Amino acid sequence: MSFQLLFSFFLPVKPFTYLCRKISYPACERNRSFILNVLQEYFNPSQNGHVLEIGSGTGQHISYFANFFPHLKFQPSEYDEYLFNSIEAYAQEVPTKNVRKPVKIDITTDSKTWNLETKLFDYMLNINMMHISPYNCTTRLFQNASEVLKPGGMMITYGPYAHNGIIEPQSNIDFDKGLRRQNPEWGLRDINDLQEIAEAVGMRLVKKHDLPANNKCLIWLKPANE
Numbered sequence: 300m301s302f303q304l305l306f307s308f309f310l311p312v313k314p315f316t317y318l319c320r321k322i323s324y325p326a327c328e329r330n331r332s333f334i335l336n337v338l339q340e341y342f343n344p345s346q347n348g349h350v351l352e353i354g355s356g357t358g359q360h361i362s363y364f365a366n367f368f369p370h371l372k373f374q375p376s377e378y379d380e381y382l383f384n385s386i387e388a389y390a391q392e393v394p395t396k397n398v399r400k401p402v403k404i405d406i407t408t409d410s411k412t413w414n415l416e417t418k419l420f421d422y423m424l425n426i427n428m429m430h431i432s433p434y435n436c437t438t439r440l441f442q443n444a445s446e447v448l449k450p451g452g453m454m455i456t457y458g459p460y461a462h463n464g465i466i467e468p469q470s471n472i473d474f475d476k477g478l479r480r481q482n483p484e485w486g487l488r489d490i491n492d493l494q495e496i497a498e499a500v501g502m503r504l505v506k507k508h509d510l511p512a513n514n515k516c517l518i519w520l521k522p523a524n525e
């Protein structure tokens with residue numbers, strides 16, 4: 300029996316994750332290369348810049364991406380501080396050393412209160428958060444993105460979405476129902492609603508990418524000042 304398995308019988312989940320560092324979500328391993336392909340279309344690989352991730356989770360995504368963009372500095376953030384150890388453990392293994400220490404960000408708070416070294420970002424990432432958090436996390440995500448992105452900056456969001464009031468296929472309908480049973484404030488967000496939210500804060504959807512497992516990457520632009 301492994302050390303991890305043995306001790307997991309005696310410790311509750313959260314304290315255990317404080318001790319054992321890297322946590323692995325299998326979904327991240329499956330989707331990260333598809334998301335990377337999209338990032339490679341939008342992130343300028345030769346220009347210096349800053350990327351902020353909201354809801355970094357285990358830190359698997361950000362550390363995987365960072366290695367492909369050595370000129371960019373990646374700032375992970377999390378609402379749940381118990382994940383910081385895992386985020387840092389992945390970051391330490393990145394050969395390009397361009398992942399900063401995680402900061403606590405509750406997306407529903409005012410971005411001016413966030414403890415960030417960098418104040419303006421070229422890119423933002425938000426993966427699998429909108430449907431697994433209350434709706435005000437989504438509205439505040441766009442509000443805050445419009446404040447911390449540079450003019451011309453982009454936010455890339457990933458997850459399953461509804462579109463024109465329709466959720467497809469059946470597996471996403473079932474997933475949505477399951478989420479709402481768990482928490483009535485959760486559930487798949489409709490791209491039309493997201494466009495309205497984005498436009499209200501001066502941002503716009505520039506592209507939808509269909510990705511495997513019925514997920515999408517959505518590219519949101521904060522237009523450059525005219």
Ligand SMILES: C[S@@+](CC[C@H](N)C(=O)[O-])C[C@H]1O[C@@H](n2cnc3c(N)ncnc32)[C@H](O)[C@@H]1O
Binds near residue numbers: 357378379
């Ligand atoms: C399903 S996890 C996704 C984590 C990671 N991005 C991934 O794909 O593995 C949902 C994430 O949303 C974050 N989240 C929930 N409420 C939040 C809030 N109010 N502010 C910021 N992040 C929040 C959670 O902490 C968690 O990291």
